[in-house]
Amino acid sequence: ANKTFTMIKPDAVQDNYIGGITQMIEEGGFRVVALKKTRLTPERAGKFYEVHKERPFYNDLVNYMSSGPIVAMILEKDNAVADFRKLIGATNPAQAEEGTIRKKYAKSVEANAVHGSDSDENAQIEGDFFFGEDERF
Ligand code: GTP
Ligand code: MG
Numbered sequence: 001a002n003k004t005f006t007m008i009k010p011d012a013v014q015d016n017y018i019g020g021i022t023q024m025i026e027e028g029g030f031r032v033v034a035l036k037k038t039r040l041t042p043e044r045a046g047k048f049y050e051v052h053k054e055r056p057f058y059n060d061l062v063n064y065m066s067s068g069p070i071v072a073m074i075l076e077k078d079n080a081v082a083d084f085r086k087l088i089g090a091t092n093p094a095q096a097e098e099g100t101i102r103k104k105y106a107k108s109v110e111a112n113a114v115h116g117s118d119s120d121e122n123a124q125i126e127g128d129f130f131f132g133e134d135e136r137f
Pocket of ligand 1: 052057060061090091109110111112114115116117118
């Protein structure tokens with residue numbers, strides 16, 4: 001489908017990279033359908049990452065994602081989910097290709113600057129987690 005969901009994670013917001021990352025997103029051919037700066041409580045971060053709750057890094061991830069404000073966006077482009085994951089690069093920035101957002105802005109496998117949905121189904125669920133119908137244009 002043509003939509004995906006992203007968050008600029010707390011490390012990148014703290015480091016003043018909202019503009020740089022959003023510019024790479026727009027230059028990558030994505031349109032911003034919805035956008036907000038907000039902060040996840042630990043409870044909401046835990047719910048967002050519920051699929052990872054059996055992973056060893058789950059508690060660290062929840063603490064990190066609730067440690068400061070994030071910027072949430074719904075993005076539109078043909079083949080949005082796959083093309084956006086290509087634009088952000090590998091989870092671990094040490095493995096991210098040149099020209100990707102994580103290569104440029106990520107600090108570590110955890111503090112990796114951005115989230116990108118991994119399927120059309122999750123893009124829908126994640127967008128609905130943050131945005132009402134009246135916040136999408
Ligand atoms: P997202 O777009 O954020 O979902 O990243 P991803 O799909 O590339 O990775 P995945 O869904 O497997 O993991 C979700 C998030 O958990 C990652 O983006 C990291 O922030 C964090 N994470 C993944 N692996 C590790 C790890 O080994 N250690 C720690 N501390 N965090 C991890
Ligand atoms: Mg993921």
